[in-house]
Amino acid sequence: MDILHLKEKVIGLVAYMKEVGYTSQYIWYINHLTKWIVSNSMCYEWQNYADIEHTLAKLWHNKHTFANKSRLLRIIQRYDEEASLPDGHKHYHKPSNYHQLCEEFMKVVDIACKFIGKDTKMVPTIKVAMSSFFLTLQKYGINSLDAIDEEAVQMVFSPNDIPIRSHSFKYSVEYGLKKCVPYYNDGIIEHIMSYLPTIPNSRKNIQYLTEAEIEAIKHVLEHDKTISLQDKAIATIALYTGLRSCDISALTMKDFDWEGDLIIITQSKTGTALTLPLRAVVGNAIYDYLVEERPKCYEPYVFLTVNSPYRKLHTSNLNAICVKIMHKAGIRLKASERKGLHLFRHHVATSLLRAGVQQPVISSTLGHASPKSLNPYLNAEFKSLKECALSIENYPVRKEVFYQ
Structure with a gap:
């Protein structure tokens, strides 16, 4: 790590960021952190970028501030050590061993x-x-x-x-x-x-969305004008198709057969093909976003970031959108309550089950590679599970059992 010449080296990084459309504020953050590293290098005697990050952790105790500082540091580090230019993604995957x-x-x-x-x-x-x-x-x-x-x-x-x-x-x-x-x-x-040892795969029951919560979400999507067309389209796709967030993020223009009313994708998780009907409510939401709100650019992905450089949304962006919509709907406000697009996937599975759809068809609709993948969803479908319960009215049970 050549700190003495870091300031001069970062000039190329800054020039690239200006060229591709990074905001002046973000570029200022890069320059400011670079100057801070150079001016404090003698004081802290850093040997590598890990030492710098350790110092940042000590100086900034707020986790969000530290996360932002670390993200900026990694952009500088990757450019310094690998000549790697940023692609706009906030999410940096740490290298493996x-x-x-x-x-x-x-x-x-x-x-x-x-x-x-x-x-x-x-x-x-x-x-x-x-x-x-x-x-x-x-x-x-x-x-x-x-x-x-x-x-x-x-x-x-x-x-x-x-x-x-x-x-x-x-x-x-x-x-x-x-x-x-x-x-x-x-x-x-x-x-x-x-x-290799045997390690059981333990799963917790999925927190399902109640009918009242579903109606609250639908009401917000239909009537709340403060929700962007992109947010509405993403939530509508998840609610009516049950697609995984990674597949929604990866949707391209070529994945839609508008004449045949079909969504045709290759699933990111399994690599297998999946064809789903394109319902009018879903198609209309996507069309409105494409025509009225989507940035004009050559990116093939449907859902893009609001600010340039335009790039496809990360799955965490999609889950953040879901959390925002749930907040507007007045549901799932507690920190302990599960949120995220996967709840919509569970809703689609249980809705099909209640409608009498056979399990192989449900698995096919959700794009599962194995029918067993459906089990966690079915285990939380309490309405159907209650029908399997046996009555205990013929067995003597003390009242205290139920009132303690």
């Missing part, structure tokens, strides 16, 4: 990512999990596949007999290793997989 792996472990991760394929979004998750798994083994002095034994694997998942890894972590590691099996004919990968 991949580059700290020994050559043999790095090769295993490369093979797994190659066989998984670039078209699926599972690759980053698998890469991070496998890199973390192998790096932990390296910290225990294991630097080859042959040296991995059951005790070492258990230390990764439960050091000092205390479980610290989740089901999803174990699943990601196992999935990646399984992709490597055809490449290693000596059975070494199968042996490592056999050492």
Whole structure:
């Protein structure tokens, strides 16, 4: 990290940001933080950008202020170290431990990512999990596949007999290793997989939206003129189709068959095709946004940021929109209550179930790769579950059981 010449180096970054349309205020923040780093470098004796971020955490205790400072710092860091220019996204994915792996472990991760394929979004998750798994083994002095034994694997998942890894972590590691099996004919990968512990996948019941809450949301979408056309279109799509937020974010102009009244997409999560009917209420909301509010630019995505540089919305932006609409509807105001677009997906599933639609059809509508994926939704459908309850009127039960 060359702090002495950082100010001169950032000139190129600032020129690029002006060219692509970043606001003058945001550019000022970059310049201001750069000057602060240069002027305070001797005082704090920073050795790397991690040291600077640690200082920021001490100086700014407000989590939102610190998050903004860290975001700006990472833009400067990536430009300084990698000559990487910002793409407008606020969300910076921290690098995995991949580059700290020994050559043999790095090769295993490369093979797994190659066989998984670039078209699926599972690759980053698998890469991070496998890199973390192998790096932990390296910290225990294991630097080859042959040296991995059951005790070492258990230390990764439960050091000092205390479980610290989740089901999803174990699943990601196992999935990646399984992709490597055809490449290693000596059975070494199968042996490592056999050492992986069994971790149950525990799920909490989904907090469902009541009929009153749904009506409140529909009323806001129809009558509240303070909601932008973009927010209305996004919420309407989620409410009537049950699409995942990642798929709504990834919608492009080509995904709509306006003459056939269809939405035709390739799902971001599973990579499989999904075709849904384009209802009039959904189509009208999207059309109004496209004609009256969407920025005029060459971006293929339907839903874009309000300010330039224009880019597709992140899933967290969509969930923030959902929270805003729920607030206007006067529902889900408590911090403990679940919010977000996934509640709309659950609503679509339970509505179809109540209408007597068969489960395979519901799974197909939601784009599930496995019928079992529907179970968490059905487990929270209390109206249908009550029909399965047995009466206890023929059994003597003291009143205190129900009144204590």
